[in-house]
Amino acid sequence: MRMPHPESTAATREALRAAFDDMIQCFQEARDAIDDPALYPPPPTDRNLAEGYRYVAGFMLNAIERALADPLYPRFRRAIQPMNRSTIDNADAVYLGVEIDGNYSYRIRGRAADTRHWRGEAPAAGTTAPQYVIFELASGYSGDSGKLSEMQPGTRINTSTLDSSKLQVEADGSFDILVAPEQPEGYSGNFMLSKRSSRGVEHVGRFLTCRELFHDWANQDLLDLEILRIGCEQEPRPPIDPAGAEHMLREIGRIARNQVHFWNAFNTITLETYGQVPGGISERMGLDKPFMPVNDMNPPNVLGIATGGGQSSNIYAGGTYLLEDDEALVIETRTPIEPHFLGFHLANLWGESLDFESYPSNINAHFVETDPDGARRWVVCHRDPGVANWVSTTGVLHGYTSRRWTYPEPPPKEQWPTLTARKVPFDDIRAHMPHARIVTAEERAAQRLLRHRHVQRRYRQY
Template identity: 75%
Template sequence: MTDDNKEMKQQLRAAFDDMIQFFQEARDAIDTPELYPAPPTERNLAEGYRYMLGFMLSGIERSLADPLYPRFRRAIQPTNRATIDNADAVYLMAEIDGNYSYRVRGKAKDTRHWRGEQPADGVTAPQYIIFELSSGYAGDSGKLSEMKPGSRINTGTLDSSQIAVDANGEFEILIAPTKPVGYEGNFIPSKRVSHNTEYVGRFLTCRELFHDWEYQDVMDLEILRLDCEQDIKPPITANEAAQLMRNVGEIARNQVHFWNAFNAITLETYGKIPGGISDKMGMDRPFMPVNDMNPPNALGIATGGGQSSNIYAGGTYLLDDNEALIIETHTPVEPAFMGFHLANLWGESLDFESYPSNINAHFLDRDKDGGYRWVVCHKDPGIANWVSTTGLPHGYTSMRWTYPSPPPKEQWPTLKVEKVAFDEIRSKLPEARIVSEAERAEQRLIRHRHVQRRYRQY
């Protein structure tokens, strides 16, 4: 073995050891009080380790990505849920370098509902999709100090209300620093000046949101850098492999540390923080109130980023076996998508394959007064619109209303939360439809089949 090879071997081993040390520091966030973990119940601890493994997986996939040869992959899926994710969504991401130009090609099933038309019977496109190109990735610093105006922006967005699609459901999107003269197709700028700074797009995300889990299906997507076929991708070097391993560990550690702090300090999940967001908003309770939800709010620091076309609301539930929450919303302007979801205190959406831990507008029975009402509790109350906690006593509640064009503030959705005794549910909701166990079983089958189809790896 040459001296050069011996040195490279030591360099790579050292990088691997650094990655393992980063993983250890990520692990520490599961049960070290100073790092703001969820309360150390048996289930919280078990789910915390799974949560950490999810960020390890994400770190590996992100670090292996090449911005000059990008491909779409699932940024969040059942194996790495986080950030109070939307159980009705596919989250896709491709790393790019916004100094270059790229072309996205897509194909979807029947898209007529994107234009307000009635689709034909059968399989259709997702309820709503949105592409967003960001200059940064939330949580990568590992510190809450990154949450300040100008730290990262979207250089451009494009959603299903704007995308030009042909009769076969096919479309193309050009992503480039500037729009070519005379170009009239779908376009997302990869550079934008804001706060007297030029930002370069690095992370292209695509969210596909589903209402009808039985008939709406994912799109086919491709992304290529223009003229990539002219450039031969060089083999990986030892220095690059070493940096890759350190990146894997650093991403995992920083993400776990950031989101733990975000949940405890920014969201005030476990109580008010002096000088925190609730004080700044003049609220006399935590931003994430217990057995209640904060008022609908648009994208911003309080949401930790998120989908730019959403209005959000959130809180926590803390219920025993004989208690329930009734969540009520009225929507003066009907959103393109609406969903209610539960998550554990790590921010993982609860199991939405075996349990109705989320219910969107498609599966929701609407009341005669035009309102929508969900019931959150541990055991099945035997009525429609039941959202199951999967037996978890304490977790997050979240609402999302999607508006391609936001309505005026006075026409935003309203929200009301009421805690009731389990035995009072039916008297509180006299119009609620009775649901048989056979119908519940049919709903579970739809969930199992949709989740397999949505997250297929082939």
């Protein structure tokens, strides 16, 4: 005869209910950041408010997934996706993340389609690997403290990085990567160090990211990836207990609240989205305008993990646009040394990339058409100007512009990309882009279909 399960205790029920209530309270505090001026939200337009609620819901989703993860039994998941876009994300990227404990050793196994372009060779016809891939192992997760003080140098570091320019890949596209506190003697394969000292502090790798960047949305496809802690098959995972459930619930709330509060402050104070502030980044960099200037972009620069995160192999530039219906922003760049990846993207003031499935709200180096003088020119405006290289605001009147150039080895400063931006009347776009090709409505529809199909593949959940 089966014995009945023992009844839960009143103490357990009350403790779990209290943890759940704490989680809900943190969700409320995250929600407050949508419209409480003390928490640095964007201007409260109807659209900003609507997008703000979606934005907070996205951080709730991300917090649930992170709090339910187990560093000893990890699996790759989507750190950013259409349901939880944030941090002025790259619309050409897949962001994968996995929690680990860098005191242990792990093995990543993967497979890619044709990778010849990773080695500077011409790619084969048909499906290929992403344009560029980078694995980065960080000792912490940007924004988790909820306070800008976490950006102090040495607070958080990358213990290791490995990108597609250095990744050893077999002829069939397979590869593996050892992640460990020490490199075994005689080991010559792909390796990522999970413990590193910096400024006298030992940092342990806790969050492993994989960014897959796409140029050719029609033909480049995702990696297949798995990660396993070495020896996990010998140690079945213990079931969750009440203490573990209490911790999980409070972590969900804490992560969601702190992330929303941190990025609001980061956008307003660090990036100076709404104007210069005392002690802001423009003052530290010697700029005479806000770091995120209006209808302009800051000079190409390197932003690292100490300034809120970012891909370690990127050169960045950013700004904001603020355009009327009869205005446009023409942005020009020249690249003395061609990067492995080049993308231009728009985002709303919450830092969510704009809808890149139904609109051309981003255009990368594969799709942008180069002018005869060697420059690449994009035009940002609210309505279709009928020319190539149009980047749509999707109707967002005020938002972020961002540009990324990816260099596994940074070029000399004198050979960095150059960048200019100018606001022009909508009716004068063709005068400022005299070589821009005319694009028909049928071609725009074909571009949208390509985007829909690529997004289906990029974010498949099966």
